[in-house]
Structure formats: structure tokens, C-alpha cells
């Protein structure tokens with residue numbers, strides 16, 4: 001696709017800046033043509049609109065904040081999450097910091113019936129074509145990385161039949177996501193430049209999105225370990241995205257069920 005606004009990756013600070021510069025180098029020579037329109041399958045957005053708080057469970061073997069988390073087999077992990085009630089699976093494909101691979105995504109898509117999100121640092125349109133070709137139902141688009149090009153990448157995702165989880169961390173990014181026409185907005189509690197987590201970020205930005213008239217899907221992301229952590233988003237978010245605490249638990253099905261247990265079962 002031609003005419004995409006250029007990205008200012010040099011100005012992305014901290015850990016995130018390093019990751020996106022390396023991803024851009026990986027795809028520098030790739031053909032930006034994303035090909036003909038496609039029809040999506042196993043819709044991610046619809047899965048997250050189910051009543052109550054839905055779980056997007058992440059296949060996450062490592063991260064910059066934790067180092068190695070667990071040597072998960074992606075297919076087994078995804079099946080365990082599905083058995084634990086996950087409405088969708090997030091699968092990392094970034095290789096250097098998260099130990100992700102394309103094969104992991106293929107294996108996860110083949111292993112489960114629920115929709116799968118390609119979790120990577122999209123800096124080139126071909127990464128969206130790959131997501132569609134590999135069977136993902138959705139891809140992550142980060143406003144902190146794409147800035148004013150967010151809307152253009154969103155259009156490409158939709159052209160390819162993908163839903164997009166458009167991620168924000170502050171008010172300015174949320175306003176960009178809203179103007180871009182995002183239908184699914186993820187609020188990340190983790191500041192990806194410092195790795196600091198603040199669970200107050202999601203409820204604050206979710207309230208702002210609703211006050212602005214946003215009727216799409218809202219996802220609270222990062223740092224959730226216990227049912228009590230979910231209290232502030234339980235009645236306002238449509239879904240939570242959880243990686244580290246589930247992936248490192250040793251029993252992924254039980255950890256997913258225990259985390260999402262209805263309030264009445266976790267009280268007293």
C-alpha cells in the first residue's frame with residue numbers, strides 16, 4: 001500500500017524505542033504491498049463483547065521486565081487457557097525480548113477455537129499481512145509507536161480482515177485512537193518506556209473514553225495478578241489482557257479460572 005505516513009521511531013524512548021528500531025530493521029527490505037482484501041474469521045471483537053469481563057490470555061515466554069517467564073509450549077498453553085475460559089489468546093511473535101516466533105502463532109491458531117491476537121510491535125504493513133496469512137484474527141497497533149499513522153495502519157488491518165487492538169497509555173494517545181476510528185482500544189497499565197505498572201491508568205482512561213462517547217470494546221492490559229486487582233475494571237472494561245501472572249503460574253487453566261472467578265466466589 002502506498003502513501004503511508006512515515007513513522008518517527010527514533011523519537012520512541014526507552015526499552016520500547018530499542019524494540020521498535022530492531023523490528024523496523026527486521027522488515028526494512030519487505031514489500032509494503034499487502035495484497036487484495038481478505039475476509040476475517042473467528043472475530044476477536046465479537047468474542048470480547050460477550051457479557052461480563054472477558055479474558056485475553058497471553059502466551060508469553062519472556063519479557064524485558066521479567067526476563068524468562070516460563071518455557072511454554074505455545075499450543076499446549078493456548079489449549080490450557082481456552083479450557084480455563086479465555087475468550088481469546090494473545091500470542092507474542094517478537095523474537096528477541098519475548099521469545100516469540102511465527103511458528104508459535106501458527107501452532108496456537110491450530111490448537112484453539114477462540115480468536116488469536118498477533119502480539120508484536122507493528123512498524124511495517126507487511127507485519128499485518130503476515131498476521132492474516134498466519135491465521136490471526138487480530139493484531140496489536142500501538143499509538144506510542146504509530147502516532148499519526150495509527151489510522152492508516154487500522155485501515156490496512158481492516159482491509160486484511162483483521163480486528164485491531166489499538167493500544168494507548170495516556171490521554172493524548174487515547175485521543176489519537178478515538179480520532180483514528182479504533183473499534184477496540186487497549187489501555188496499557190505498563191509504561192513501556194520505563195516498564196512501571198500503575199493499575200489506576202486503565203480505569204482512568206476507560207472512563208475518559210466512555211465520557212467521549214466511545215461505544216467500542218475497551219481492554220485493560222498488564223499487571224493483573226489477583227481477582228482483587230481486577231476490581232477497578234471489572235464493571236467498566238469489556239476484557240482484560242493478562243500475560244505474566246498466568247504464564248508463570250505452572251497451572252495455566254487453574255490460574256485463568258481463579259483470576260476470573262466471579263466476585264461472589266472471591267469474597268470473604
Ligand SMILES: O=C(O)c1ccccc1NCC(=O)[C@H](O)[C@H](O)COP(=O)(O)O
Pocket residue numbers: 015016058060063064065066188190192195221222223224241242243244245
Ligand atoms: O511486558 C513487558 O515487559 C513489556 C516490555 C516492553 C514492551 C511491552 C511489554 N509487554 C507487552 C504487554 O503490554 C504485555 O505483554 C501484556 O499487556 C500483558 O501484561 P502482563 O500481564 O503484565 O504480562
